[in-house]
Amino acid sequence: MAGKVYLIGAGPGAQDLITVRGARLLAQADIVLHDALVTPEMLALCPQAELIAMGKRSGQRSVAQQIINQHLVDCAGRAALVVRLKGGDPMLFGRADEELRALEEAGIEVEIVPGVTTAVAAAAATRQPLTKRGVARSVAFFTSSTAPEHAELDAIPNTDTLVQYMGGREAIATAERLLAHGRKPDTPVVVIENVSRADQRIHRMDIAALSQGLGMPAGPVLVMIGEAMRARLHQPAD
Amino acid sequence: MAGKVYLIGAGPGAQDLITVRGARLLAQADIVLHDALVTPEMLALCPQAELIAMGKRSGQRSVAQQIINQHLVDCAGRAALVVRLKGGDPMLFGRADEELRALEEAGIEVEIVPGVTTAVAAAAATRQPLTKRGVARSVAFFTSSTAPEHAELDAIPNTDTLVQYMGGREAIATAERLLAHGRKPDTPVVVIENVSRADQRIHRMDIAALSQGLGMPAGPVLVMIGEAMRARLHQPAD
Numbered sequence: 001m002a003g004k005v006y007l008i009g010a011g012p013g014a015q016d017l018i019t020v021r022g023a024r025l026l027a028q029a030d031i032v033l034h035d036a037l038v039t040p041e042m043l044a045l046c047p048q049a050e051l052i053a054m055g056k057r058s059g060q061r062s063v064a065q066q067i068i069n070q071h072l073v074d075c076a077g078r079a080a081l082v083v084r085l086k087g088g089d090p091m092l093f094g095r096a097d098e099e100l101r102a103l104e105e106a107g108i109e110v111e112i113v114p115g116v117t118t119a120v121a122a123a124a125a126t127r128q129p130l131t132k133r134g135v136a137r138s139v140a141f142f143t144s145s146t147a148p149e150h151a152e153l154d155a156i157p158n159t160d161t162l163v164q165y166m167g168g169r170e171a172i173a174t175a176e177r178l179l180a181h182g183r184k185p186d187t188p189v190v191v192i193e194n195v196s197r198a199d200q201r202i203h204r205m206d207i208a209a210l211s212q213g214l215g216m217p218a219g220p221v222l223v224m225i226g227e228a229m230r231a232r233l234h235q236p237a238d
Numbered sequence: 239m240a241g242k243v244y245l246i247g248a249g250p251g252a253q254d255l256i257t258v259r260g261a262r263l264l265a266q267a268d269i270v271l272h273d274a275l276v277t278p279e280m281l282a283l284c285p286q287a288e289l290i291a292m293g294k295r296s297g298q299r300s301v302a303q304q305i306i307n308q309h310l311v312d313c314a315g316r317a318a319l320v321v322r323l324k325g326g327d328p329m330l331f332g333r334a335d336e337e338l339r340a341l342e343e344a345g346i347e348v349e350i351v352p353g354v355t356t357a358v359a360a361a362a363a364t365r366q367p368l369t370k371r372g373v374a375r376s377v378a379f380f381t382s383s384t385a386p387e388h389a390e391l392d393a394i395p396n397t398d399t400l401v402q403y404m405g406g407r408e409a410i411a412t413a414e415r416l417l418a419h420g421r422k423p424d425t426p427v428v429v430i431e432n433v434s435r436a437d438q439r440i441h442r443m444d445i446a447a448l449s450q451g452l453g454m455p456a457g458p459v460l461v462m463i464g465e466a467m468r469a470r471l472h473q474p475a476d
Contacts, residue, residue: 009358016259019249019354023258089354091361092377097370097470104472112362114354116257116327120247123329124350131381132335138380139330140397143369158396159378232335234342 003030003076005103007096009089009115010034014196015041017121022113030079033071037087037220039197046083065095069102076108087220089117093143093165117141119163122192122222126202126238128229136160136228144170156181160226167191167223168214175211178225183207188229192222202238204231241268241314243341245334247327247353248272252434253279255359260351268317271309275325275458277435287321303333307340314346325458327355331381331403355379357401360430360460364440364476366467374398374466382408394419398464405429405461406452413449416463421445426467430460440476442469 006025011017018026026032026046034043036055043051052075054068075082086094090112103110119141123130130139140157143165156162156177164174171191179185185208193201203214207225214221244263249255256264264270264284272281274293281289290313292306313320328334328350341348357379361368368377378395381403394400394415402412409429417423423446431439441452445463452459 009354011257012352014259016262017257017352019255020258020261021252021254024254089358089361091358091367091369093369094367095371096367097373097466100365100367101470101472104470104474107472110365112365114250114255114358114362116247116352116354117358120327120329120352120355123327124352127338127348127350129329129332129334129338131329131331133333135335137382138378138393138395140376140378140395142376142397144375155376155396157376157378158393159380228335232339232342234339234345236342 002108003079003082004109004111005072005076005082005084006111006113007084007086007090007099008113010038010042010085010087011116012088012118012121012196013039013042013194015039015045017116017196018042018045019113019115022115025081025083025113026085028081029083030081031075032083032085033068033075034085035087038085042085049083065098069099072099072103073106073108076103076106087118089115092117092141118165118195118222119224121195122224125195125200126190126192127235128190128224130161130163130228132228136226139163141165144173161228162225164223166220168221171210171214171223172212174223175207178207179211187225187227190224190229192224194220195222204238240346241316241318241320242347242349243310243314243320243322244349244351245322245324245328245337246351248276248280248323248325249354250326250356250359250434251277251280251432253277253283255354255434256280256283257351257353260353263319263321263351264323266319267321268319269313270321270323271306271313272323273325276323280323284321303336307337310337310341311344311346314341314344325356327353330355330379356403356433356460357462359433360462363433363438364428364430365473366428366462368399368401368462368466370466374464377401379403382411399466400463402461404458406459409448409452409461410450412461413445416445417449425463425465428462428467430462432458433460442476
């Protein structure tokens with residue numbers, strides 16, 4: 001048996017924000033290995049498949065990743081069409097490098113199906129373009145170090161718009177570093193939880209307020225910062 | 239008549255890389271206003287719709303944008319479901335701000351459907367993750383000024399990975415500025431044309447080579463730069 005593995009981006013969570021190609025492959029899959037963040041409605045697209053939950057949370061990451069890699073190789077040895085389903089896009093904060101290496105070393109064919117990354121879904125949900133003529137010509141997507149004590153070693157991006165993935169815990173540190181780099185305290189900030197899902201929540205503030213903390217539970221939170229986040233005159237309420 | 243306008247991201251070009259939601263709305267649309275870069279196969283998803291091509295190329299941008307805005311408002315006045323279809327994602331280099339302003343000022347309901355942005359589709363096509371554990375924790379998407387004589391005023395992003403949209407013409411300037419900022423000449427670069435389409439082409443080089451120019455016709459070219467672009471040991475050929 002020499003199965004093929006598809007790394008597929010599920011998008012932000014809503015069932016119909018996966019790509020047509022991704023949905024078609026899910027409906028054909030023999031086995032689907034999915035992240036903890038993939039929604040039940042997304043898994044409803046592959047009722048025929050054997051589901052394997054790869055619950056990966058922060059902490060003990062490298063051990064868990066090795067187990068996932070081994071699972072992928074094993075599954076390709078016993079099934080024709082194996083899907084590795086990840087939230088968002090697999091090539092952006094998706095640990096694809098480790099999984100591609102393991103599969104390639106084992107001689108297994110891999111294809112990647114891109115997905116809607118959380119930042120552009122958040123831009124759509126909040127009606128805030130990430131780029132804006134004359135205001136924002138660059139945007140950075142970043143995370144902080146998994147070891148918070150090393151966070152200050154990461155360079156803070158110098159782009160017009162900044163989007164911090166999994167930015168809940170690090171919100172205060174990010175705001176303080178932006179202020180230290182000369183960003184204006186009234187620069188608008190949009191924080192969004194559970195993008196595209198029924199329990200989506202949007203919070204608007206500025207960098208000064210962000211530096212006081214989010215004061216909210218830390219689900220999968222995205223923090224978007226920059227002048228492009230300023231609401232328009234006739235923009236409808238969130 | 240008070241129609242609703244959907245700003246929809248078509249994704250990189252392949253017909254099945256639009257989202258399920260985007261495809262469904264296209265099939266229901268009364269009118270579809272599409273960019274020049276949207277592929278014929280994508281427009282085959284809306285055979286019932288009146289198609290209006292919004293051919294926008296570089297030069298005379300603001301005039302063209304005003305005409306597009308007026309078209310959108312007019313169409314919403316005579317049809318129930320109007321789609322504004324853009325390549326990639328509408329909120330990233332999609333001029334969404336201008337169109338949202340015009341529609342909101344006219345009191346027209348707007349909804350945004352995100353799409354697969356070209357950078358993550360290029361990462362999938364080339365099998366090069368944009369982020370990579372221990373190597374790349376941040377990525378910037380940027381364009382240069384439309385006025386080349388002002389390009390040096392834009393800050394060059396300081397992120398680990400850089401992706402320049404519409405980067406063909408500015409390739410030499412970008413490479414020279416990265417070298418001036420201390421990036422290593424052998425930093426890998428991947429240039430990709432017509433991502434996900436039948437005529438997709440991938441070119442691998444380094445910053446030193448990029449500084450000598452691309453030596454190729456400038457279609458819609460994406461330039462990806464950074465250590466995350468280094469090919470893996472067992473990575474299949476492009």
